[in-house]
Amino acid sequence: MKQVCVLGNGQLGRMLRQAGEPLGIAVWPVGLDAEPEAVPFQQSVITAEIERWPETALTRELARHPAFVNRDVFPIIADRLTQKQLFDKLELPTAPWQLLASEAEWPEVFDKLGDLAIVKRRTGGYDGRGQWRLRAGDTAQLPQACYGDCIVEQGINFSGEVSLVGARGHNGETVFYPLTHNLHQDGILRTSVAFTHIHIEQQQQAEQMLSAIMHELGYVGVMAMECFVTPGGLLINELAPRVHNSGHWTQNGASIS
Numbered sequence: 001m002k003q004v005c006v007l008g009n010g011q012l013g014r015m016l017r018q019a020g021e022p023l024g025i026a027v028w029p030v031g032l033d034a035e036p037e038a039v040p041f042q043q044s045v046i047t048a049e050i051e052r053w054p055e056t057a058l059t060r061e062l063a064r065h066p067a068f069v070n071r072d073v074f075p076i077i078a079d080r081l082t083q084k085q086l087f088d089k090l091e092l093p094t095a096p097w098q099l100l101a102s103e104a105e106w107p108e109v110f111d112k113l114g115d116l117a118i119v120k121r122r123t124g125g126y127d128g129r130g131q132w133r134l135r136a137g138d139t140a141q142l143p144q145a146c147y148g149d150c151i152v153e154q155g156i157n158f159s160g161e162v163s164l165v166g167a168r169g170h171n172g173e174t175v176f177y178p179l180t181h182n183l184h185q186d187g188i189l190r191t192s193v194a195f196t197h198i199h200i201e202q203q204q205q206a207e208q209m210l211s212a213i214m215h216e217l218g219y220v221g222v223m224a225m226e227c228f229v230t231p232g233g234l235l236i237n238e239l240a241p242r243v244h245n246s247g248h249w250t251q252n253g254a255s256i257s
């Protein structure tokens with residue numbers, strides 16, 4: 001029987017366990033504070049349900065374990081700076097951005113990015129936390145600690161948000177679900193809708209972008225890509241190197257979760 005250890009035992013880890021059962025894959029979600037000796041990772045593939053973790057006895061041990069798939073990819077995606085640099089390197093469309101290094105940069109930032117600036121913490125943000133929407137008069141609201149620790153993006157006037165969940169195998173083969181349409185309220189994903197009638201051009205653009213990213217990283221496993229829908233096509237918002245809440249519908253709505 002195949003065995004997978006998942007670093008993190010939150011909802012996604014437990015859902016993976018449920019998804020593995022019909023496929024004959026034993027999934028062990030492991031809390032970050034577990035005793036390394038108690039974890040059966042010697043015979044397992046190791047993955048994570050989170051992209052960033054504190055140093056514990058367990059994470060120190062796993063960090064150098066050869067069976068930890070995508071071990072070197074997590075830090076690239078967990079930092080919005082290196083994630084955005086990856087999009088630029090691959091010439092993939094994303095909201096125009098820069099590192100926000102000091103207060104003195106604000107005039108130039110608004111010149112370059114327009115009236116609405118979205119400041120995001122490089123690491124640790126989720127559900128809209130660690131994020132500020134600022135216009136020229138508002139910049140004093142931003143905590144001093146943000147400078148150097150945040151990126152700033154152009155506020156995008158999108159018509160909708162979609163996400164693509166895909167997977168890449170060891171052999172480089174890729175598979176994708178149809179795009180899912182997402183409704184966020186106050187930075188939190190409230191509703192995801194997958195249509196059986198897919199928008200072919202949008203689907204193709206999204207698959208090409210996520211393929212390019214997974215191939216560049218030599219990624220193996222499931223990855224999600226969140227995008228803004230704009231008249232010029234999709235812009236990548238961000239990546240998640242794991243299963244994703246916009247894919248929950250596949251638990252009962254697809255032949256494989």
Ligand SMILES: Nc1ncnc2c1ncn2[C@@H]1O[C@H](COP(=O)(O)OP(=O)(O)OP(=O)(O)O)[C@@H](O)[C@H]1O
Nearest residue numbers: 095118125126127128129153154155156184187238
């Ligand atoms: N540049 C932008 N322009 C306009 N809206 C944005 C921009 N960036 C983010 N948003 C809005 O804020 C939401 C949350 O942003 P983002 O996904 O970057 O952060 P997060 O806190 O990591 O979210 P998640 O819950 O997905 O982890 C987006 O889904 C979108 O609705």
Ligand SMILES: [Mg+2]
Nearest residue numbers: 127226237238
């Ligand atoms: Mg997001």
